Amino acid sequence: MSIRDWPAAERPREKLLEQGAAALSDAELLAIFLRTGVPGLSAVDLARRLLADCGSLRALLEAPLADFSRHLGLGPAKYAQLQAVLEMSRRHLAERLRRDSALESPQAVRDYLKACLRHELHEVFACLFLDSKHRVLAFEVLFHGSIDGASVYPRQVVKRALAHNAAALILTHNHPSGVAEPSQADRVLTKRLQEALALVDVRVLDHFIVGDGEPLSMAEQGWI
Numbered sequence: 001m002s003i004r005d006w007p008a009a010e011r012p013r014e015k016l017l018e019q020g021a022a023a024l025s026d027a028e029l030l031a032i033f034l035r036t037g038v039p040g041l042s043a044v045d046l047a048r049r050l051l052a053d054c055g056s057l058r059a060l061l062e063a064p065l066a067d068f069s070r071h072l073g074l075g076p077a078k079y080a081q082l083q084a085v086l087e088m089s090r091r092h093l094a095e096r097l098r099r100d101s102a103l104e105s106p107q108a109v110r111d112y113l114k115a116c117l118r119h120e121l122h123e124v125f126a127c128l129f130l131d132s133k134h135r136v137l138a139f140e141v142l143f144h145g146s147i148d149g150a151s152v153y154p155r156q157v158v159k160r161a162l163a164h165n166a167a168a169l170i171l172t173h174n175h176p177s178g179v180a181e182p183s184q185a186d187r188v189l190t191k192r193l194q195e196a197l198a199l200v201d202v203r204v205l206d207h208f209i210v211g212d213g214e215p216l217s218m219a220e221q222g223w224i
Helices: 012-019 026-034 041-055 057-061 077-097 107-119 155-162 186-198
Strands: 126-130 135-143 168-174 203-208
Touching: 012 026, 012 155, 026 041, 026 057, 026 077, 041 057, 077 107, 077 135, 077 186, 107 126, 107 168, 126 155, 135 155, 155 186, 186 203
Parallel strands: 168 203
Antiparallel strands: 126 135, 126 168
């Protein structure tokens, strides 16, 4: 049966307009993105098959082009659409941050950092540069690879903070393993960066570690 023949209250698009996007399942949201199914499968049926094949919505969203295009009903055009949607989401979160103080919007900070870093396959170290009122000036990825004292250079972090005329910053990096617990190297690195930035009067407000769940705040744990 075609989705057009379903009761209006069960059609994903009509359901979204009536109840809001949060009321839809992963398959229903994906079906709206797909727009159409394939012979023998409605868009919702196709969405369910894709989610089953990939294991989760997140796995599908983070799949590289080659893997994404192997699935029934998907290809480069859909991949381009999806990447555009994800980037719009990141930019929307960034705009929310720029309107308010980062310290007054801790959940907005977490949401933005998750959107920027959780999909990375390797460790990435970045900084959220802030002005004297803790409003966002810029977000920059500074280092890639294993995050330890040998691969993150305090001098480069200081240089970028001065370039943005930042008064404070928030450090962040991801753990591809999904476990957001800081290592001893993470804590040592944070201390080194605090000391280096203090020499130029730039405060380190927090260091967020991004894993599978909510990013861990080292400040909330009492380590900053």
